[in-house]
Amino acid sequence: MTIVVTAATGLLGRLVLTELLKKGVPAADIVAGGRSVEKLSDFAGQGVRVQVIDYDKPETLTAAFTGADRVLFISGSEAGRRIPQHNNVVNAAKAAQVGLIAYTGIAGADSTTMKLASDHLATEAALKASGLPVVLLRHGWYLENYTDQIAGALERGVVAGAAGSGRVSAATRADFAAADVEALLSSKGGEVFEMGGDEAFTMTEYAAELSKQSGQEVRYQNLPTDKYAEMLAGVGVPGPFAEILADCDRGIRDGELHVGTGDLSNLLGRPTTSLSEAIQAAL
Incomplete structure (x- = not known):
């Protein structure tokens, strides 16, 4: 069985490749693709087939998908360009008649009002229209969205945001x-997995846990959505992306990233990593 992983050079893609190998999938059955294939040299050294997927x-998509039994389609990261990029992926997968395509979208794609979700919802629609067996892997928030910022939070003593008292299932x-x-x-197509952490938390609870484990006082400062966007732009985040990030916090405030399905832990066969464990590891 040939398995193709797109965007394999990214953080998620590399973890997926590691998991496939841990599962015992023969390296020769895995095609790992990305724009900068030199970043995959360590996997190529293990026998994984590496090729350009842009x-x-x-044409790079057609070459990668020909003969593919299963494709893990990891969403692009370039807001504003994703719809045409993703349409290229779907069209190539349809032309190649891949056996199954699984797409990493966003939790609640068909119900959330977050601006970030629009590209994902359009991609899901294109996939459904393709006639291919499709699996929707709707991801909630990554804990790393917070733990990667710990150094700055400890330096300032403040975690800023616009999430209010909303709970996030990261x-x-x-x-x-x-x-x-x-x-x-394991999927046969047609499944939709709404994936989030078992223990939802507020940003105030996050700041409290960080304070407890670090021994330094860190507080959560809640801002209006527009002011948070201005703050992000002020520290160098491009304006349109700052607005999207601030709107994501607004979505958290409104409960749109609180996922209570248990799909993630059910797929894992174990509890998800807790906030406490993630902070401990990051520290």
Whole structure:
């Protein structure tokens, strides 16, 4: 069985490749693709087939998907360009008649009002229209969205945001990667997995846990959505992306990233990594 992993050079993609190998999938059955294939040299050394996959270059997609039994389609990261890029992926997968395609989207894609979700919802629609067997892997928030910022939070003593008292069901990127692999290998098509961490938390609770474990006082500062966008732009985040990030916090405030399905832990066959464990590891 030939398994193709797109965007394999990214953080999630590399974790997926590791999980596939841990699962005993023969390296020669895995095709790992990305724009900068030199970043995959360590996997190539293990026998994984590495080739260029560029969402802006349909010919690379056609070459990668020909003969593919299963494709893990990891969403692009370039907001504003994703719809044409993703359409290229879907069209190439349809032309190649891949056996199954699993797409990493966003939790609640068909119900959330977050701006970030629009590209994902359009991609899901294109996949459904393709006639291919499709699996939707709707990811909640990554714990790394917070733990990667710990150094700055400790330096300032403040975690800023616009999430209010909303709860977010975050889990580690590694948890999502392992669940993606399980679904990719076992699904028959038609499944929708709403994936989030078992223990939802507020940003105030996050700041309290960080304070407890670090021994330094860190407080959560809640801002209006527009002011948070201005703050992000002020520290160098490009304006349109700052607005999207602030709107994501607004979505958290409104409960749109609180996932209570248990799909993630069910796929993992274990509890998801807790906030406490993630902070401990990051520290």
